[in-house]
Amino acid sequence: MRIGPLEVDPPVVLAPMAGVTNASFRTLCRRFGAGLYISEMLGARAIVENHARTLQSAEFGENEPIRSIQLYGIDPATVAEAVRRLVDQDQVDHVDLNFGCPAPKVTRHGGGAALPFKWRRFESIVTAAVGSAGKVPVTVKFRMGIDDDHLTFLGAGRISEAAGAAAVALHARTAEQL
Numbered sequence: 001m002r003i004g005p006l007e008v009d010p011p012v013v014l015a016p017m018a019g020v021t022n023a024s025f026r027t028l029c030r031r032f033g034a035g036l037y038i039s040e041m042l043g044a045r046a047i048v049e050n051h052a053r054t055l056q057s058a059e060f061g062e063n064e065p066i067r068s069i070q071l072y073g074i075d076p077a078t079v080a081e082a083v084r085r086l087v088d089q090d091q092v093d094h095v096d097l098n099f100g101c102p103a104p105k106v107t108r109h110g111g112g113a114a115l116p117f118k119w120r121r122f123e124s125i126v127t128a129a130v131g132s133a134g135k136v137p138v139t140v141k142f143r144m145g146i147d148d149d150h151l152t153f154l155g156a157g158r159i160s161e162a163a164g165a166a167a168v169a170l171h172a173r174t175a176e177q178l
């Protein structure tokens, strides 16, 4: 499996998990031999605003050859700036954008897993991230949709491809299904 210039061998990925997939956990998992290990989800705004804990979470161990960071953001300009900083400072080899959060307090306001429903904003965020990333591949992770009556994954995939994403990941549940 290739993600832009990266070879993911074997084609097995440690799914990003907020509060779980930090550098220590990734190091423990590495002995089981997956091809790609993604960071915890980091807020684009927290990166732009230099929040110390978030910047610390964006660091990788010397045993981590592919530095893969998952970002969450709702504002295209902020996501673009966060990606630009990570890339300019040579801190990242792969950026994954998270559109999977099912928390009602987030989806109620149109964020997280509900964001692809607002497809113009979704498109702007992916386009902005790809535009800032240069040669660093950007992938997009999303759910099937908000609920069975509001499925968005096919549109989200097509938009991501057209915007230049290197790959997409599908969490094959709706937000309603948690």
Ligand SMILES: Cc1cc2nc3c(=O)[nH]c(=O)nc-3n(C[C@H](O)[C@H](O)[C@H](O)COP(=O)(O)O)c2cc1C
Binding pocket: 015, 016, 017, 018, 020, 040, 041, 070, 098, 099, 100, 141, 171
């Ligand atoms: C504790 C926990 C935290 C998670 N946090 C994130 C996250 O920050 N970003 C994300 O894209 N997915 C997150 N997920 C979803 C997983 O990456 C994965 O897509 C999901 O668990 C589906 O895989 P499964 O069916 O094997 O559970 C989280 C899942 C769990 C269990």
